[in-house]
Amino acid sequence: MIKVIVISDIKIYCEGLDKILSDTHPIRVVGAENNFLSATDRLQATQPDVVLLDMTMLGSCRFAQEVSQLRPEIKIVALAVPEDEENIMECAEAGIAGYVAREASLDDLIETVIGTQNGDFYCPPKIAACIFKTIKRIKQDAKVQRLPPVVRNNCENLTAVLTRRELQIYNLMLEGLSNKKISHRLVIEVSTVKNHVHNILVKLDVKSRAQAVMLTQRNSLFNTSDRDISASSLS
Amino acid sequence: MEKIRCLIADMPQLILADIVYGITDDNQDIEVVDRVPAIEDVPMVLSEQDINVLILGMNSNLSFQYSRDIIKSFPDLLVIGLVDDGRLAAVYKGDVGREEIIKIIQTLGKRKKLR
Numbered sequence: 001m002i003k004v005i006v007i008s009d010i011k012i013y014c015e016g017l018d019k020i021l022s023d024t025h026p027i028r029v030v031g032a033e034n035n036f037l038s039a040t041d042r043l044q045a046t047q048p049d050v051v052l053l054d055m056t057m058l059g060s061c062r063f064a065q066e067v068s069q070l071r072p073e074i075k076i077v078a079l080a081v082p083e084d085e086e087n088i089m090e091c092a093e094a095g096i097a098g099y100v101a102r103e104a105s106l107d108d109l110i111e112t113v114i115g116t117q118n119g120d121f122y123c124p125p126k127i128a129a130c131i132f133k134t135i136k137r138i139k140q141d142a143k144v145q146r147l148p149p150v151v152r153n154n155c156e157n158l159t160a161v162l163t164r165r166e167l168q169i170y171n172l173m174l175e176g177l178s179n180k181k182i183s184h185r186l187v188i189e190v191s192t193v194k195n196h197v198h199n200i201l202v203k204l205d206v207k208s209r210a211q212a213v214m215l216t217q218r219n220s221l222f223n224t225s226d227r228d229i230s231a232s233s234l235s
Numbered sequence: 236m237e238k239i240r241c242l243i244a245d246m247p248q249l250i251l252a253d254i255v256y257g258i259t260d261d262n263q264d265i266e267v268v269d270r271v272p273a274i275e276d277v278p279m280v281l282s283e284q285d286i287n288v289l290i291l292g293m294n295s296n297l298s299f300q301y302s303r304d305i306i307k308s309f310p311d312l313l314v315i316g317l318v319d320d321g322r323l324a325a326v327y328k329g330d331v332g333r334e335e336i337i338k339i340i341q342t343l344g345k346r347k348k349l350r
Contacts, residue, residue, distance in 0.1 A: 012321040016254030019261070056320065079250075102320075106253035 002117045003046060005031040007039045007063075008054035008079070017052065017109075024110055036063045043067070048074060049117050052109075055081045061090045068095030075116045079109070081127060088130045098122045161203050169196045173209055174216055238266040239287045245274040246292035251321050255290055274301045281309050289314045293325065302327050 004027050008014040011034070018032035031042035036059060043051070051067060053060055055078045064076050077098040081091050091099070098116035100109045101124045112122040123131070162170060172182045179197065183190045197209070206212050241259055246252035252270065260267045269280055277289065286309075291302060293316040302314055306327055314327035326339060 010321045012251070012254060012317075016258050020254060020257040100250075102248045102250055105249040106257070109250060 001026050001028045002050055002114060003028050003030045003048040004050045004052055004113060005029070005033065005039065005042055005046065005048045006052045007033050007036070007057070008052075009034045009057050010054065013054060013079075020106060021052075021110070021113075027110070027113060039063070043071065043074070050075045050077055050113050052077050052079055052113065054079050055087070055091065061087075061094045064091065064094040064096055077109075077113055077116050077122075083126055083130070085130055085134060088127050089134050092131055099124055099127050101127075162200060166196055166200050166203070169193060170200055170212070170216075173197070173200075174213055239264055240266050240268045240285060241288045241290055242268055242277065242280055242284075242286045243270040243290045244277050244280075244292070245272070245294060246317070247272075247294065248292070248320075251292070251317065254321075255317070259290070277301070277305060278308065281305070281312070287311075287313065291316050293318050 004021060006014055006017045006021065006029060008017070014032050014034050018029050021027045022029045030046040030048055031039070033039040033042055036057075039051075042048075051074055053064060053076055055061070057063075060078075064078070067074055067076060072095075075097040076095060077100060078091050078096045079100050080102040081087055081096075081099055083101075098112045098121065100112050100122070104112075104124070115122050168186070169182055172185060177185065179190055179193045183193045186193070201207070201209070201212060204212050204215065206215065243252055243255055246255070256267050256270065259265045268284055268286060271277060271280060274291065277291075280286065281289075289305065289312055291314055302316065306312060306314060312328075316325040316327065318324070326343070328335060328339070331339075
């Protein structure tokens with residue numbers, strides 16, 4: 001049996017879920033509380049497996065965090081998480097183990113409770129997309145933070161830092177072209193390309209092509225007019 | 236004893252709809268006859284089946300407007316409106332007289348004394 005405590009300050013949800021989940025195998029509702037004080041007492045008294053927590057309650061994230069830290073063996077399933085990035089990430093950081101939207105059905109909720117207890121992760125697609133998008137952004141931010149400060153600070157002044165030819169070559173570097181291919185594209189010597197690449201790296205204060213490319217990917221340095229610089233325009 | 240026949244309508248928050256269905260259908264005096272996703276479906280169901288109570292999700296201004304039209308067409312119908320987060324409810328009944336109002340107040344108005 002999966003021992004569940006329902007926590008919601010909305011009477012119909014608290015009472016309704018208590019009643020319905022009690023009739024659902026293999027769930028046994030060991031508490032239905034409408035405030036965190038009584039919920040804490042109930043947690044200590046009943047040793048639940050899962051807490052079903054209404055995230056519209058004020059202080060729900062903090063409560064989830066405290067439960068996660070003090071009782072990590074208890075799995076928390078979040079009900080009705082407000083679907084904005086800040087709330088979603090706050091829930092993720094608080095240690096929520098499963099998510100149920102209000103638009104989900106009771107069957108979805110039951111499946112989530114059972115699955116979460118079994119170690120599976122249930123999450124509506126919209127919330128999952130938000131979490132992954134935020135993780136990606138955090139990773140990209142972390143990469144940029146590892147770049148030298150002068151590079152980060154100069155990001156918006158790139159077109160003032162590089163010459164027109166250097167911008168052109170930099171653009172081709174972003175496309176992944178090697179020095180040889182750049183030389184073919186621009187009809188110049190490979191040695192000339194190497195000189196320009198060297199100058200670009202010095203001006204951007206980076207140690208490698210990869211760092212220079214990463215800088216642009218994160219900060220979208222070029223406007224359209226710069227990217228459209230072609231070989232013919234320099235002849 | 237004849238059961239009170241209910242229709243649940245226009246509750247996109249399925250958990251709330253399932254809860255309402257679960258707690259009403261479990262009562263021996265109450266029978267949930269049908270569930271429809273949109274308020275626009277209600278008049279057809281009401282015309283085809285004998286419904287005593289409409290439990291309606293009050294999700295939009297449309298709900299209120301439709302409720303008024305439905306009550307006009309079906310004056311014996313009791314409409315219970317639930318706001319989608321489950322916090323608020325309203326009761327609509329057509330053609331209420333003094334006795335009906337007193338009964339509603341007596342049934343729903345009892346609560347603990349205020350300090």
